[in-house]
Amino acid sequence: LADPAASDALVARASAIETAFKAVTATVAGLATRQFDPEFAAFAADRLRSALGVEIARERFDAAWNRPLDLVALQAEAVVRVFARLVGEAGDRARNALVEGEPATEVIARWGFHAIDISACADGRVAGLLDHVLRVPAPVVTARRSYAGAMFPVAETLGQWERVELRRLREGRPNPAGAGTRYLKIGVYHYSSRDPRHEGCAAHGSDDARAAGLLLGRLEDFAAAVERRHGAGDGVALLLVGLDTDTDAIRVHVPGPDGRIDTDRFVSSLELHTRTAALSREAAKQEVRAAVAEAAGTAQDDPATEGMRWFCGYLLKNNIAQVEAVRSRFGGAYPEAGHDEKLIVIGDPVDDVQLRNLAFQAQMASVEEGAGDLVVGLRILATRLSPQGLAVPVLILRAYDPEIPGDEERAASAALAMRAAVAARHAGASRGLRVLPVAAVRAAEGGPLRIISPDCSSAGQGCDCGGRHA
Amino acid sequence: LADPAASDALVARASAIETAFKAVTATVAGLATRQFDPEFAAFAADRLRSALGVEIARERFDAAWNRPLDLVALQAEAVVRVFARLVGEAGDRARNALVEGEPATEVIARWGFHAIDISACADGRVAGLLDHVLRVPAPVVTARRSYAGAMFPVAETLGQWERVELRRLREGRPNPAGAGTRYLKIGVYHYSSRDPRHEGCAAHGSDDARAAGLLLGRLEDFAAAVERRHGAGDGVALLLVGLDTDTDAIRVHVPGPDGRIDTDRFVSSLELHTRTAALSREAAKQEVRAAVAEAAGTAQDDPATEGMRWFCGYLLKNNIAQVEAVRSRFGGAYPEAGHDEKLIVIGDPVDDVQLRNLAFQAQMASVEEGAGDLVVGLRILATRLSPQGLAVPVLILRAYDPEIPGDEERAASAALAMRAAVAARHAGASRGLRVLPVAAVRAAEGGPLRIISPDCSSAGQGCDCGGRHA
Numbered sequence: 043l044a045d046p047a048a049s050d051a052l053v054a055r056a057s058a059i060e061t062a063f064k065a066v067t068a069t070v071a072g073l074a075t076r077q078f079d080p081e082f083a084a085f086a087a088d089r090l091r092s093a094l095g096v097e098i099a100r101e102r103f104d105a106a107w108n109r110p111l112d113l114v115a116l117q118a119e120a121v122v123r124v125f126a127r128l129v130g131e132a133g134d135r136a137r138n139a140l141v142e143g144e145p146a147t148e149v150i151a152r153w154g155f156h157a158i159d160i161s162a163c164a165d166g167r168v169a170g171l172l173d174h175v176l177r178v179p180a181p182v183v184t185a186r187r188s189y190a191g192a193m194f195p196v197a198e199t200l201g202q203w204e205r206v207e208l209r210r211l212r213e214g215r216p217n218p219a220g221a222g223t224r225y226l227k228i229g230v231y232h233y234s235s236r237d238p239r240h241e242g243c244a245a246h247g248s249d250d251a252r253a254a255g256l257l258l259g260r261l262e263d264f265a266a267a268v269e270r271r272h273g274a275g276d277g278v279a280l281l282l283v284g285l286d287t288d289t290d291a292i293r294v295h296v297p298g299p300d301g302r303i304d305t306d307r308f309v310s311s312l313e314l315h316t317r318t319a320a321l322s323r324e325a326a327k328q329e330v331r332a333a334v335a336e337a338a339g340t341a342q343d344d345p346a347t348e349g350m351r352w353f354c355g356y357l358l359k360n361n362i363a364q365v366e367a368v369r370s371r372f373g374g375a376y377p378e379a380g381h382d383e384k385l386i387v388i389g390d391p392v393d394d395v396q397l398r399n400l401a402f403q404a405q406m407a408s409v410e411e412g413a414g415d416l417v418v419g420l421r422i423l424a425t426r427l428s429p430q431g432l433a434v435p436v437l438i439l440r441a442y443d444p445e446i447p448g449d450e451e452r453a454a455s456a457a458l459a460m461r462a463a464v465a466a467r468h469a470g471a472s473r474g475l476r477v478l479p480v481a482a483v484r485a486a487e488g489g490p491l492r493i494i495s496p497d498c499s500s501a502g503q504g505c506d507c508g509g510r511h512a
Numbered sequence: 513l514a515d516p517a518a519s520d521a522l523v524a525r526a527s528a529i530e531t532a533f534k535a536v537t538a539t540v541a542g543l544a545t546r547q548f549d550p551e552f553a554a555f556a557a558d559r560l561r562s563a564l565g566v567e568i569a570r571e572r573f574d575a576a577w578n579r580p581l582d583l584v585a586l587q588a589e590a591v592v593r594v595f596a597r598l599v600g601e602a603g604d605r606a607r608n609a610l611v612e613g614e615p616a617t618e619v620i621a622r623w624g625f626h627a628i629d630i631s632a633c634a635d636g637r638v639a640g641l642l643d644h645v646l647r648v649p650a651p652v653v654t655a656r657r658s659y660a661g662a663m664f665p666v667a668e669t670l671g672q673w674e675r676v677e678l679r680r681l682r683e684g685r686p687n688p689a690g691a692g693t694r695y696l697k698i699g700v701y702h703y704s705s706r707d708p709r710h711e712g713c714a715a716h717g718s719d720d721a722r723a724a725g726l727l728l729g730r731l732e733d734f735a736a737a738v739e740r741r742h743g744a745g746d747g748v749a750l751l752l753v754g755l756d757t758d759t760d761a762i763r764v765h766v767p768g769p770d771g772r773i774d775t776d777r778f779v780s781s782l783e784l785h786t787r788t789a790a791l792s793r794e795a796a797k798q799e800v801r802a803a804v805a806e807a808a809g810t811a812q813d814d815p816a817t818e819g820m821r822w823f824c825g826y827l828l829k830n831n832i833a834q835v836e837a838v839r840s841r842f843g844g845a846y847p848e849a850g851h852d853e854k855l856i857v858i859g860d861p862v863d864d865v866q867l868r869n870l871a872f873q874a875q876m877a878s879v880e881e882g883a884g885d886l887v888v889g890l891r892i893l894a895t896r897l898s899p900q901g902l903a904v905p906v907l908i909l910r911a912y913d914p915e916i917p918g919d920e921e922r923a924a925s926a927a928l929a930m931r932a933a934v935a936a937r938h939a940g941a942s943r944g945l946r947v948l949p950v951a952a953v954r955a956a957e958g959g960p961l962r963i964i965s966p967d968c969s970s971a972g973q974g975c976d977c978g979g980r981h982a
Contacts (some may be wrong), residue, residue, distance in 0.1 A: 197916050204678050208674050208677060208678045208681070211678070211681040212677070212681070219681075263918055266917055267913075267917060270916075274682075407877060407881075409880060411877075411878055443737075446667050446737040448666060448733055449667055452665060460880065
């Protein structure tokens with residue numbers, strides 16, 4: 043079931059992303075000795091454009107002997123801008139992708155679902171979840187939001203369910219409300235096969251039984267809320283998935299015929315990888331089907347569980363290719379079990395660029411509400427960056443709905459308020475920790491990020507607003 | 513159209529509320545000289561219970577010569593607790609009230625609506641809007657949220673529209689989606705007839721043309737958002753109302769036959785009060801109907817605008833009674849044009865206790881997001897309280913849905929995070945401003961407030977959680 047063509051494409055994309063970030067420090071460091079040269083500002087702006095593909099207004103590079111450039115801040119900002127560039131370049135690449143040759147909505151409906159909503163951990167080692175680990179095209183995923191320990195807020199997910207249901211009732215999209223399909227909510231916890239007690243999920247004390255158990259409880263709470271508020275609990279399907287951040291292998295906790303999930307009952311892609319390695323593609327797929335049915339405790343032709351089993355098999359088959367890719371590239375597991383995130387992303391989700399250890403990403407509507415998750419992220423990145431004298435880059439991204447008048451301005455204000463909150467909480471270089479927050483907005487349906495600055499009323503302060511915030 | 517029985521009941525309730533707050537300062541001041549007496553803690557707790565009807569754990573009153581009671585904080589906390597008591601006592605008083613002898617949902621449907629959603633200004637002089645000014649029973653109002661200048665966020669109101677619509681589609685409540693009724697969004701701005709340039713809406717620079725114009729724009733933005741996102745703009749009705757905070761008179765900007773609202777075209781209840789004073793009840797009602805039809809620019813028997821005109825007439829008729837009540841009690845206008853709020857309420861709305869100048873109330877999900885509105889409120893209250901050496905009491909109220917597992921804990925955490933944010937922003941007595949934030953949660957459908965404290969893990973620190981936050 044290895045899929046070398048797909049894996050090669052993923053590796054190529056991963057290498058391009060890694061190369062882009064590696065260039066940042068060398069490029070910025072190279073500016074240090076030349077900052078007092080005549081014409082330096084133009085030179086520096088050109089250099090960042092040519093080496094990193096990012097635009098920073100040349101006024102930002104006006105240095106003098108008594109006002110040298112803040113290269114630490116510049117390096118962190120360049121990291122955020124490289125990330126923003128990669129997101130912009132990813133564009134609509136995956137937005138219209140097919141799933142095994144078919145439109146996503148049709149395949150999803152055949153699995154028996156009309157929406158697939160994933161909550162994962164904010165941990166950066168999970169940041170390749172969609173493209174690499176699960177290999178699901180973007181249109182398959184209705185919503186993906188991350189929280190420390192994957193502990194999503196039930197009320198917010200209920201709101202997401204309500205929005206999906208309203209669209210089905212009013213517009214029959216993606217299918218009419220009476221179609222008999224379900225809303226699938228997936229929770230993804232993670233663990234470390236190499237160093238289970240230290241490199242698992244920090245939010246759950248690196249205890250994977252606890253991580254799985256608490257997340258399962260949260261999933262059940264969501265189904266209970268839909269039942270109690272709308273009497274529609276049977277329109278919700280739940281799935282629990284575990285991710286080994288060392289090998290990218292997954293555990294799929296296939297639900298039983300009654301929908302019940304057991305934290306101890308799952309199909310391991312690592313085992314299936316071994317068992318299917320020597321088999322033909324068709325025999326391997328049959329092996330996956332048999333394992334899923336066994337875990338579900340049903341026959342392979344049980345019609346009631348068919349869609350969910352089919353979907354679980356799809357995830358496992360995809361993931362076996364990723365296990366093989368990690369194995370062939372690194373000899374079994376990633377060389378580094380720990381963290382290597384480039385930046386922190388808070389606010390609304392961004393999934394266009396996917397890579398293990400790319401970003402610690404936690405969704406929140408305000409720093410006040412999400413401070414707990416942000417602190418976890420800062421601790422993780424600062425442990426590595428602070429000793430190197432680097433600042434932690436924090437991208438604050440807020441999405442807006444272009445259909446709502448004034449919503450872009452509202453998102454910009456909210457992003458700037460979060461930026462100010464991050465700055466206020468981490469003012470100065472307290473305990474060696476330096477944080478560089480950058481605010482940006484983006485249309486909810488995707489497209490380029492627009493970086494905004496509170497100083498944008500004065501020209502050339504790094505705001506891409508084109509004078510709109512002046 | 514004066515309704516002396518209703519007015520007398522409102523005045524009696526208003527007096528009870530005023531008396532309850534007046535007792536606070538005297539009661540707390542009376543504790544100062546006795547705080548080092550033996551048995552003082554028990555005495556003080558008894559005193560607050562008997563004089564103010566509030567419970568504060570006796571451990572809070574353990575004073576010593578080197579650790580005297582913080583009576584300023586105690587006074588502010590007692591204000592919040594008296595407010596909480598009044599809310600608790602209001603109970604379900606109005607929840608099942610009839611509108612002119614009929615169930616609210618039936619009357620609302622006959623006006624052609626299925627939901628009535630009001631946004632008003634956070635200004636405390638508007639705090640009697642529902643009971644006194646408009647005299648609408650609680651079941652008539654689907655949602656009421658306040659913001660500085662009444663400038664409600666469109667995205668949030670769109671979410672409220674979507675929730676209402678989902679319930680109609682799924683449950684046929686309050687009526688089925690195809691019933692042809694509309695969602696009525698009302699915006700209430702305010703002005704001062706006595707001192708128009710100083711005592712109008714602070715958020716709009718005391719400029720009532722600006723207040724009305726910007727609010728009308730926001731209402732139209734909301735209708736546009738419903739149209740663009742759901743193609744259902746014709747299911748939205750808009751209404752603009754102005755409130756004179758000196759006389760409680762209103763201006764109803766009756767929409768034309770095309771739904772258009774003009775800031776210059778309105779019916780004034782003050783004028784109608786004069787014109788109807790000598791008329792019989794039936795003749796007065798006819799006068800109101802004629803004035804409404806004239807403002808709408810339609811015949812009095814125009815069927816297309818009938819429901820909206822009927823509703824506007826209902827508001828005007830009710831308000832004429834209030835104009836008469838203010839006139840007969842105070843001789844035309846309130847003796848004090850300015851602010852006299854007892855406290856600030858932020859977070860989710862509370863409408864159970866209604867009184868002019870009771871509370872500056874601004875809705876927000878976080879202090880980070882609502883800081884602008886909170887600053888307006890603090891400036892208003894501190895101007896009066898700080899010179900008296902008093903702290904500004906701030907109640908942070910978050911609502912929870914008892915049907916969502918864990919939602920009460922989420923609301924409690926959110927309230928405590930907001931409390932911490934208020935405390936952090938106004939730490940110390942900067943520029944003479946002292947703020948006392950108190951956090952509380954409440955079930956969304958109503959009932960008593962539960963005050964919570966960040967210190968509740970230690971017994972008796974003022975948290976009503978019964979050990980649940982320990």
